[in-house]
Amino acid sequence: MVVQYRRSLLFLLLLSLLATGVVAADGPQIILDAADATLEVGETTTVAVVMDAVPSGLSGFNITVSLTEPSVAEIVGVSYPPWANMPVNSSLPADTVYAQAIDLMGSIGAGATNLTLCTLTLRGDTPGTTNLSITAAKIDDDVAGRYASTTASTPITVGDIPAPTPTPTPTPSLRTGLSFSPVDATIVPGERACYALVMDTAPTGLSGFNITVSLTEPSVAEIVGVSYPPWANMPVNGSLPADTVYAQAIDLMGSIGAGATNLTLCTLTLRGDTPGTTNLSITAAKIDDDVAGRYAPTTASTSITVGDTPTPSFRTGLSFSPVDATIVPGERACYALVMDTAPAGLSGFNITVSLTEPYVADIVGVSYPPWAIMPVNGSLPADSVYVQAVDLMGSVDSGVTNLTLCNLTIRGDAPGTTNLSITATKIDDDVAGRYSPETTDVCLRVETLSLMEANFTANITTGTAPLTVQFTDTSTGTPTSWSWNFGDGATSTDQNPTHTYQNAGTYDVTLTVSNAEGTDSLTKHEYISVTNMSPSVSTIELPLSPGWNMISIPITDANLTLPPEVSDVIYTYNPEVRSYVASDIATLEPCRGYWVAATAECTIRATGTELNCYGANLTPGWNMIGSVYDPVAFDDLQVTPEGAVQMNVYLYNPQLQSYQLTSTLSPGSAYWVSATRYCNLNVS
Known part of the structure; x- marks a missing residue:
């Protein structure tokens, strides 16, 4: 009777959603919880972005936070809790930043309270007061709704510069110069040119750098790659592709000695987009030496000219594998995006794929083959996403066939049928040409969930400690979540977990599986037997x-x-x-x-x-x-x-x-x- 009632309720809910669209969930509050709202110049503090309640669970969020007085402080870091999958945020440091993530494993249950979405790190720059505010928020629940949340801001006060420590005040370092090599280059649309950012001399060594480079004409070209020499430790740069990007690294091992000359700090890869000319300029530079000083460098620009559009390359085809699939809500299907032939090789691609019926499914994951360098894709989950990468090492030979460009993971959301389509393509070959591919759609069917029955197996059930066991879920009825109890106090929510038993004993193992239809459990008593072995x-x-x-x-x-x-x-x-x-x-x-x-x-x-x-x-x-x-x-x-x-x-x-x-x-x-x-x- 209970199951019949639940099915009737689910049917009525689906009818209401089809008739009226997604209904906003209850309106919880988003709070900004500062660890210390008063700090000194140069000091940092953390601010937790906390949601007081999620009555209907949480599937993902996209939040934008801003400082009202950018001169007073900067957002210099964003970190996420363990449950937050595929986290993404905009370039740092910044006075406005977006942060987003999804709860891919369903870790946040309905009714959770005081939920930390992310934690911001702020650095004080000049004395004054600024408010940290949430200027945009998209927070989706687990039942296809979006919370209509209220937000609160928090003030951050930056005091005077702290009194000097006994360490001597750093004196300005010797002057140096920054330039690019080569001085200029000419390419065609789709072709790439590499520029080394060179420091002509480091009289007092080098401890680290943070340099921003920009293109004066963003429509002509884009910065698509940044690479670093072996001495550059912990390298970081802004998101790519971009027309402005920062690059930074430190010399952790002291590899750069005093007096070094013609020092390559990093190498930039630029891609020509449309005919024209643009300068590549250094717009900001912080370069610290080894004696607590900062260089005051002179800078020189470089020029890149993009010629006429290349002649069309050979034709090819794009398709998905498998041709179609059938899943249930909550289940995932994987599709390979396949290029049938690359007669003139492959230098890179940028392709947009879309679902024709967004309510039926979501694109929730993108992965790339090993040859694909500097892979980038749009935010997930989404019903339309771009995917791009380059073949920097020349791994894809001319004439290769059945080339997988990437793999897409699709999650079923509601019963129905949707096509996965290729809506835009840019695929460049190795001879300055661009392919004109024919494309083929693929069909995905999402069917109603069926009843479940929990079951599982293990690759080994007896052995000496420590005993590592691979458990495999063999449940029927397409569960969407899993809860394991291994009998020794350890648990897991993976579908097919690996667990190591450290101590001798006999252990019961329990698996509980769930989907929108209900829950089922199975306990195998005395399933795992572990004995002691004398340690070596x-x-x-x-x-x-x-x-x-x-x-x-x-x-x-x-x-x-x-x-x-x-x-x-x-x-x-x-x-x-x-x-x-x-x-x-x-x-x-x-x-x-x-x-x-x-x-x-x-x-x-x-x-x-x-x-x-x-x-x-x-x-x-x-x-x-x-x-x-x-x-x-x-x-x-x-x-x-x-x-x-x-x-x-x-x-x-x-x-x-x-x-x-x-x-x-x-x-x-x-x-x-x-x-x-x-x-x-x-x-x-």
Whole structure:
């Protein structure tokens, strides 16, 4: 009777939505909660953007915040809570910024209160008072509604510049010059030109830079890429493509000595769009030396001329694979966007795809093949999105066939049928031409949900601790959410999670699946049996070179023998705030990477239990991870979700004082890995 009532209610709700459109949800309040509303010049504070209640859950948000007095302060950072998937925000620093994210995993349930959407970092610039206000807000619930929220502003007061510390006031550094190489270039629409941004001399070394470059005629060309030399650590730049972009990096290892000349800071890639001429100019520059000074550089512009439109290239075709699919609301379908042939190779593409019936489904994800460099796409979820990338390394040969340009993930929202169409294309070949592709649509059907029955399997059910088990959901009835209880206090909301049992015992495992129709659970009693295995006590020696070394300890409960040549202070990297954290060397922990300094060649000795596996929780961007006791191939490591970690792994060579690509994680070393989203890397 209850199920019949729910089905009737759902039918009436769908009829009302079709008749009247999406109805706005209840109106909660968005609050700006400042950690400290009064700060000094140069000081920073954080402001949490908090929604007091989400009665109907949360599917995503797009919020714009602004400072009323831009001269007083700047927004310099945006961070997001773990539930926020695919977060995006506009370029920083800025006085107005948008921030958006979606709740892809359904972590925010109906009725949640005091929900932090994101956290802003503000920096005081000059004494005064400014209000931080929410100037636009789009917040969607889980039942196809949009909240009509009320907003509140918060005042931020910046006081006088704080009294000087005992550190001597930095004096202006020596003058230098910034220029571009080459001085000018001529290309055609769709072609690219590279310009090196060169500093002619660094008399007192270089600690870091933040430089803004701009095109005087944005319609003629666009900046589509920024690359950095090996010495440039923690590089960051504005969103691309753009006609104005900032580029910044630091010389963390002191690679640039005093007196260096003809120093390339970064390399810009420009793409010609329409015939004409534009200058590339340096509009702002902050370049700090190694003695607490700031250079006052002279700057020179460069010219780029875009000639006539290239002649049409060979014809080709664009289509989707599979041809059509059928899913239920909440379920996802993946489509590959395929180019049937590239007779003259491929230099890059910009393609717009759209759903003809937006209420039926949403585009919620875009992924790219390994050859696609500098991939960019429109905000998600959406019913129309552009996708673009370039073949910077020339990986796509002339004559290649059945070339996947990207993969689109579509989520079913309501029963119905929609086409996925290609509505705009720019596909450039390797000989300054542009393809004129024929396009083919694909059909997606979203059908009514069916009843569910929970079920699951495991790849292994017995073994010694630590025992890693891969669970697979085999439930029927198309569930849209999953809740696992592994019996040892750990839980997961992944569909097919991996869990490691650390202690001996017999464990019940429970899976609860849900969709809009209801919920079902299954418990398998005494399903996992784990026994003890005597730990292996081993000793590892970590040789250090003079200067900085990047190490890890693949030993648990380690007894450390530290030579006198080693510094007492070590550094690890916090990817959430993108900065280093100092600690005492006696606190070395397994699973983590550290910077350790030595005054001469020496060896750290660690004795304890071998570390054979661990899970590294990665943050979008660069992460420093440790190794395990035995060498492992990086390609063999399991990533959840799949594809969230890039395959370029770097170690630091202290003898050469530079980073090197590697494919193997060796015991005792630490490594830089890059993640495209929050994910888990199982190192074993």
